[in-house]
Amino acid sequence: MHCPFCGHDQTKVVDSRLANEGRQIRRRRECLACEVRFSTLETAEFALPRVVKRDGTRMPFDEEKVRAGLLKALEKRPVATEEIDSVVADIVQRLRLSGEREISSDKIGAWVMEALSRLDQVAYVRFASVYHSFQDVEAFRRQIEQLEYERNRLNENQLPLLKETRRKKK
Numbered sequence: 193m194h195c196p197f198c199g200h201d202q203t204k205v206v207d208s209r210l211a212n213e214g215r216q217i218r219r220r221r222e223c224l225a226c227e228v229r230f231s232t233l234e235t236a237e238f239a240l241p242r243v244v245k246r247d248g249t250r251m252p253f254d255e256e257k258v259r260a261g262l263l264k265a266l267e268k269r270p271v272a273t274e275e276i277d278s279v280v281a282d283i284v285q286r287l288r289l290s291g292e293r294e295i296s297s298d299k300i301g302a303w304v305m306e307a308l309s310r311l312d313q314v315a316y317v318r319f320a321s322v323y324h325s326f327q328d329v330e331a332f333r334r335q336i337e338q339l340e341y342e343r344n345r346l347n348e349n350q351l352p353l354l355k356e357t358r359r360k361k362k
Contacts, residue, residue, distance in 0.1 A: 193221060193232065200225035215281070240287050241295045250294065253287060255280055261304060265319040269312050279307040313339060 193203045200223050207220040217234040240253040259280050266276065283303050287295065301323045308316040320326075320335050 195223035195226060195228065196230055197228045198223060198226040213281075238288050240284070241290060241292045243297050243300065244294050245297045253295075253300075255284055258283055258300065258304060261319065262308070262315075265308060265315040266312060269315050271312050271315070275311060279304070279311070282307065309339065309342070 194201050195203055202224045203221045204224060205219050206222050206229065209218055210216070211218040211233060215235065219232045219234060220229060221232060222229045242250045243253050244250050259276065262276050262279060283300065286303060287300075305316060305320060305323060308319050316339065317332065317335055321332065324331065324335070326332055326335070
């Protein structure tokens with residue numbers, strides 16, 4: 193590791209600790225020449241699948257594009273940055289676990305929509321409008337009806353946590 197201050201090629205690790213929920217290691221280093229201390233982040237590097245776009249072009253996966261899409265959909269919505277980071281990390285994890293060499297952008301978009309449907313329904317509809325290229329109000333209406341149907345279906349399948357029992361007073 194080269195010192196970012198003097199360029200010397202020898203540094204020593206002073207301290208190491210886990211960062212970013214254990215996905216990174218933060219190392220505190222000291223330059224052996226100028227004795228300035230600085231921090232580095234170490235992350236395991238994985239070969240993620242290439243993304244096949246709708247027009248057939250292939251490109252490397254870019255998690256910042258996923259994050260940008262989420263941020264645009266969630267603009268001015270009450271969703272914490274940590275939740276957005278968690279969604280991005282989950283999508284990257286799904287890509288790693290897929291074992292595929294290539295994956296369609298449609299599949300990634302579906303994962304984003306799935307996450308947004310749990311996070312914020314307004315953001316979900318915003319993202320869906322771009323993802324599905326809505327052309328008119330009717331397309332929005334159909335998407336909202338589908339979202340309501342899914343929400344109601346999930347609620348019907350859930351059992352109550354506590355059974356309501358009412359006693360009649362004598």
